[in-house]
Amino acid sequence: MNKIGGAVAGFFRGIGNFFGEFFAAVAKGDWAVKLSLLVWGAGYAKRRQYVKATIMTALEVGLILFSVCFASQYVPKFGTLGTVQMAQEFNIETMQMEFNDYDHSFLILLFSLFSFVVWAVGLVVWMRNTVACYRLQQAAEAGKHINTFKEDCREYLGDKFHITLLTLPIIGIVIFTVIPILLLIFVAFTNYDQQHMPPSALFTWVGFENFKSLFSSGGMTVTFGYAFVRVLGWTLVWAFFATFTTYFGGILMSLLLNSKKTRAPRLWRTLLVITIAVPQFVSLLLVRNFFSNGGIVNTLCARIGLTGWLRSIGLISTSYIPFLTAPGWAHVMIILINIWIGVPYQMLIATGILMNLPSDQLESARVDGANKFQTFRYITMPYMLQVTAPTLVTDFVKNINNFNVIYLLTDGVYTTTNQLMANSQAKEVDLLVTWLFNLTQNYYNYKMAAVIGIVVFIVCAVFTLVAFNFLIRGDKEGVYQ
Amino acid sequence: MKDKRLGSIVSHNVLIAVLCIIWLIPIVWLVCMSFSAASNMNTSTFFPQEWSTKYYVQLFHSDTVNQFKAWFMNTFKIAVFTCIICTCFTLMVAYATSFGKFKARKPLMNVAVMLNLFPGVLTMIAVYFTLRTFGLTNSHIGLILVYSASSGLGYLICKGFFDTVPRALCEAARLDGCNEARIFAQIVIPTSRPIIVYTIISSFLTPWMDFVFAKMILNAGISENYTVAVGLYKMLDKSLINSYFTVFCCGGILVSIPIAVLFFIMQKFYVEGITAGAVKG
Numbered sequence: 001m002n003k004i005g006g007a008v009a010g011f012f013r014g015i016g017n018f019f020g021e022f023f024a025a026v027a028k029g030d031w032a033v034k035l036s037l038l039v040w041g042a043g044y045a046k047r048r049q050y051v052k053a054t055i056m057t058a059l060e061v062g063l064i065l066f067s068v069c070f071a072s073q074y075v076p077k078f079g080t081l082g083t084v085q086m087a088q089e090f091n092i093e094t095m096q097m098e099f100n101d102y103d104h105s106f107l108i109l110l111f112s113l114f115s116f117v118v119w120a121v122g123l124v125v126w127m128r129n130t131v132a133c134y135r136l137q138q139a140a141e142a143g144k145h146i147n148t149f150k151e152d153c154r155e156y157l158g159d160k161f162h163i164t165l166l167t168l169p170i171i172g173i174v175i176f177t178v179i180p181i182l183l184l185i186f187v188a189f190t191n192y193d194q195q196h197m198p199p200s201a202l203f204t205w206v207g208f209e210n211f212k213s214l215f216s217s218g219g220m221t222v223t224f225g226y227a228f229v230r231v232l233g234w235t236l237v238w239a240f241f242a243t244f245t246t247y248f249g250g251i252l253m254s255l256l257l258n259s260k261k262t263r264a265p266r267l268w269r270t271l272l273v274i275t276i277a278v279p280q281f282v283s284l285l286l287v288r289n290f291f292s293n294g295g296i297v298n299t300l301c302a303r304i305g306l307t308g309w310l311r312s313i314g315l316i317s318t319s320y321i322p323f324l325t326a327p328g329w330a331h332v333m334i335i336l337i338n339i340w341i342g343v344p345y346q347m348l349i350a351t352g353i354l355m356n357l358p359s360d361q362l363e364s365a366r367v368d369g370a371n372k373f374q375t376f377r378y379i380t381m382p383y384m385l386q387v388t389a390p391t392l393v394t395d396f397v398k399n400i401n402n403f404n405v406i407y408l409l410t411d412g413v414y415t416t417t418n419q420l421m422a423n424s425q426a427k428e429v430d431l432l433v434t435w436l437f438n439l440t441q442n443y444y445n446y447k448m449a450a451v452i453g454i455v456v457f458i459v460c461a462v463f464t465l466v467a468f469n470f471l472i473r474g475d476k477e478g479v480y481q
Numbered sequence: 482m483k484d485k486r487l488g489s490i491v492s493h494n495v496l497i498a499v500l501c502i503i504w505l506i507p508i509v510w511l512v513c514m515s516f517s518a519a520s521n522m523n524t525s526t527f528f529p530q531e532w533s534t535k536y537y538v539q540l541f542h543s544d545t546v547n548q549f550k551a552w553f554m555n556t557f558k559i560a561v562f563t564c565i566i567c568t569c570f571t572l573m574v575a576y577a578t579s580f581g582k583f584k585a586r587k588p589l590m591n592v593a594v595m596l597n598l599f600p601g602v603l604t605m606i607a608v609y610f611t612l613r614t615f616g617l618t619n620s621h622i623g624l625i626l627v628y629s630a631s632s633g634l635g636y637l638i639c640k641g642f643f644d645t646v647p648r649a650l651c652e653a654a655r656l657d658g659c660n661e662a663r664i665f666a667q668i669v670i671p672t673s674r675p676i677i678v679y680t681i682i683s684s685f686l687t688p689w690m691d692f693v694f695a696k697m698i699l700n701a702g703i704s705e706n707y708t709v710a711v712g713l714y715k716m717l718d719k720s721l722i723n724s725y726f727t728v729f730c731c732g733g734i735l736v737s738i739p740i741a742v743l744f745f746i747m748q749k750f751y752v753e754g755i756t757a758g759a760v761k762g
Contacts (some may be wrong), residue, residue: 011588052616154660161661162581165573165587169633170568173596180607181599187607200606251499261493273748277741281692281710282733285717286511289522289726296510299524340504348748380540399574401600403693412719433602440606441697453603460598 022127025134036133040126043133047140051149056129062120069086071115072169078112081105081190081204106198109190113182117174128420138245188450197444210451224448227424227435232455234331235431238406239399241335242342247392250340250346254354255376257347269351280341284408287337291323292413327428334429338405353387393467397460406434411452432456486653515730521723536727538736546721549732551705552712559621559628560688566629567684572677575639576665580651585655593634602693609697619702627694628687642676643669679750682743689740 025033029043036043040060041053076082082103089099140146148154156164189205192195196203216225255273257265275283291297298320299306310316318327324334356438357380365375406429416427425443426435432452439449498566510527540549578590593760608627609618617623646669654664669676688695692710699711707715713732716725 012741014584014588106610107614110611117492157662158660161665162577162583162586164662165577165581165665166633169570169574172630173554173633176608176626177596177599177604177634180604180611183607183610186604256493256497257499259493262491262497264489268497268501270745272504273745274741275504277744278508278511278733278737279710279740280688281690281714282511282737283507284712286730286733287507289722290507290510294524295522296524296527300527338509344504397598401602403600403602408692433600436606437602437693440609441700446606449606456603457599458668460600461595464598465593 018127023133025131029130029134030137033130033133033137036130037126040129042430043130043136047146047203047313049136049146049149049152063118066118067115070111071118072106074111075115077103077108082108082202084199084219085202091358102199103202105190105203106192109186110183113186117179117182173179184450184453187446188454190447192446192450193448194444207448210447214448214451214455222286223420223423226420227426228452228455229433230421230428231426231432232427232459235400236459238331238335238402238431239396240314240393242338242399242402242405245335245339245393246342246346247388247395249343250348251350251381253343253347254350255380258351258354262327269347272347276341276344280404283341284337284405287340288324288409288413291333292427293318293320293322293325297321324409327416328415330410330429334406334409337409338402341405349388349391350384353384357383390468394466396467397464400431400456400460401433402431403433403437406431407437415472432459494589511730511733514727515734516589517727517730520725520727537731540728540731542689546716546725547728547732548704548707548712549709549735552707552709553736554689555706556708556710557623559625560685562625563628563688564681564685566625567632567635567687568677568680570633571636571639571680571684572670574633574636576669577642578636579640579643580645580661580664580669593636597634605694605697611623612698618698619706620698621706623707624688624695624698627698628691632684639676639680642673646672664675675750680745682747682750686740686743686747690737 026037032043032046039057041055041057044050044053044056082105084100084103086102087100088097089100090096134145167410188210189207190203191206191209192203195201214224214228256262257268262268289295298307301321307316307319307321310321316322322329324330356441361383362375362380365379370378410429411434414427416422418428421427425439426447430438434454436449436452436456439445439452513528514523514535516532517523518531518533518535519529520536523529540547543550578586605627612618612623612627617626650668650672651664654668659667688708691708692714695708695711696714699707704712704715709732713729713736715721716729716732
């Protein structure tokens with residue numbers, strides 16, 4: 001836990017330093033620094049950095065224009081998310097039906113959020129700018145050289161090169177990851193669903209209502225709690241089995257292939273890798289038809305009498321084996337099919353790691369008379385675990401969100417017979433992510449999808465933090481530098 | 482004694498062969514079905530009753546459902562742009578986090594770890610709203626942005642590799658008056674060929690392999706704008722599967738061949754990259 005504590009402490013210390021510098025600059029700065037609180041370019045102008053002064057002042061004007069012309073339309077309505085419902089009115093001048101000047105809840109939410117982010121960035125720039133002006137003053141007072149604009153620019157290819165490199169990727173991440181995540185968190189506290197779809201209807205804040213309906217199972221109509229527990233349970237069971245079956249399967253497979261007894265190991269490896277070189281939407285859709293109720297596997301099973309035998313012992317009641325259409329069967333099949341698709345991947349990784357296994361250890365174990373199983377148990381496995389523990393953790397998280405396998409195998413094929421599940425638009429084989437996907441794509445239930453999204457994140461985050469702090473110790477970055 | 486050893490070698494190899502056969506059954510079935518003379522799925526025998534290549538010909542004659550040529554070109558176009566943007570972003574972030582010595586480096590990396598915990602599908606919904614607001618759904622630009630805009634977050638494997646580039650080389654260059662930009666362009670990039678090949682191929686493959694994002698963004702659009710994944714998925718719709726199953730198999734094979742070739746090239750780098758990243762945490 002020290003690592004987290006250290007990180008948190010470091011984080012707050014960083015923020016503290018940041019504000020400290022700013023207030024020191026304001027207190028000790030001369031009139032130009034103080035003026036630059038109002039006119040961003042003032043500090044630079046005094047030191048004859050006119051280009052920089054112009055750019056900063058232009059930025060400031062841009063921010064003000066943005067606030068006045070754009071943000072002011074949306075942010076004041078953020079508290080209610082709009083009050084004017086869309087309606088048609090008869091316009092006496094044009095003699096036509098026209099829409100009134102209605103509020104669009106979603107745009108209000110999105111653009112308010114966008115404004116908040118812009119303002120937050122603006123605030124940081126403003127404070128940094130003041131500090132920079134103060135540093136300039138200090139440099140000038142100490143009689144140091146003041147950079148010309150050209151020299152400043154050259155710094156962005158030299159000491160400040162990281163800023164040049166990181167700007168674009170970070171803008172991309174902010175717009176396409178950070179803002180969407182914030183938006184999602186906000187939507188979880190609204191009643192944005194099919195009955196409240198902008199632009200024809202408004203949605204508004206409802207507090208923790210959605211969380212309550214997810215975690216409570218009472219009531220005849222509210223069944224989200226019922227479905228949620230089952231879907232979450234299956235998600236965890238799936239992630240556990242999917243991770244460990246493919247992990248150990250991959251290690252065993254790679255030991256098998258890399259054994260001295262194997263003839264033509266490259267050929268076998270290539271054959272296995274073909275299965276993962278085919279894109280999943282082809283291979284999984286194919287396998288789904290392979291195992292369909294009237295599919296080829298069912299025909300063969302019926303021919304060799306397996307179907308009849310299963311029926312006679314009461315495992316199935318239909319004239320076919322419901323590989324992907326009945327609960328239980330589908331769960332097992334999904335895990336088996338995932339082994340088919342996942343083991344070659346893990347085999348590749350395990351092969352790469354086993355190649356680096358220190359051979360002197362194996363040799364000394366052999367001299368000491370260890371048998372194969374003991375070598376595997378006490379030398380190979382600990383080494384593998386040590387090297388792959390981080391990937392094991394990320395694999396588990398990836399499997400919690402393994403959309404492809406579940407969706408491609410069951411969408412349109414599996415229909416639930418459990419009415420309580422169906423009421424919440426869930427299926428027994430759904431993971432949290434596929435449930436969420438269906439809720440948004442087919443039922444427009446964005447509020448519940450957002451809540452489920454937050455739950456998925458919490459599950460992943462807690463698991464990762466715990467796993468990383470207890471399984472993996474130490475930061476090895478420095479060792480290699 | 483010798484017989485016993487021979488027997489063990491034979492049984493060992495037979496076991497591997499059996500496993501390989503199990504693993505390859507669906508792929509063999511895919512190839513066989515694509516040469517079937519019937520348009521629907523063959524459910525009575527493993528091999529098709531009659532063989533023919535006519536559905537490969539049909540695949541290239543577009544009709545209302547099947548626009549394979551257009552899909553292929555769309556995916557190719559999207560893949561090229563995604564590849565360029567992703568590779569640049571990944572290398573830039575990896576260099577800055579590996580070689581940079583700025584205060585915000587560690588905090589930024591921690592934020593990246595947190596952001597990576599949010600599954601892509603999840604943020605996708607919000608991205609979808611946003612793109613719809615700007616009218617970018619059902620367009621390729623929207624899809625390219627979705628694939629590439631956040632690619633900076635996938636810098637870890639590349640950073641793992643950069644961490645192993647000898648620092649002495651860069652120090653020497655710095656003493657000779659090289660600035661950071663030149664070190665990046667003329668020293669680090671040329672010595673990192675394997676990881677760059679890996680990044681290029683893997684980002685080029687993303688649009689070919691992906692299904693979720695393509696479906697979400699292009700779902701409501703017209704068939705001509707689909708990518709291969711969405712197009713082929715729609716062929717297996719309940720109402721279409723009987724007339725298009727074999728065409729689906731042909732399309733599946735044709736799209737798999739280039740992907741498989743690239744995948745085999747990448748495979749070596751994939752293992753190196755993953756294990757290097759794993760060791761370095």
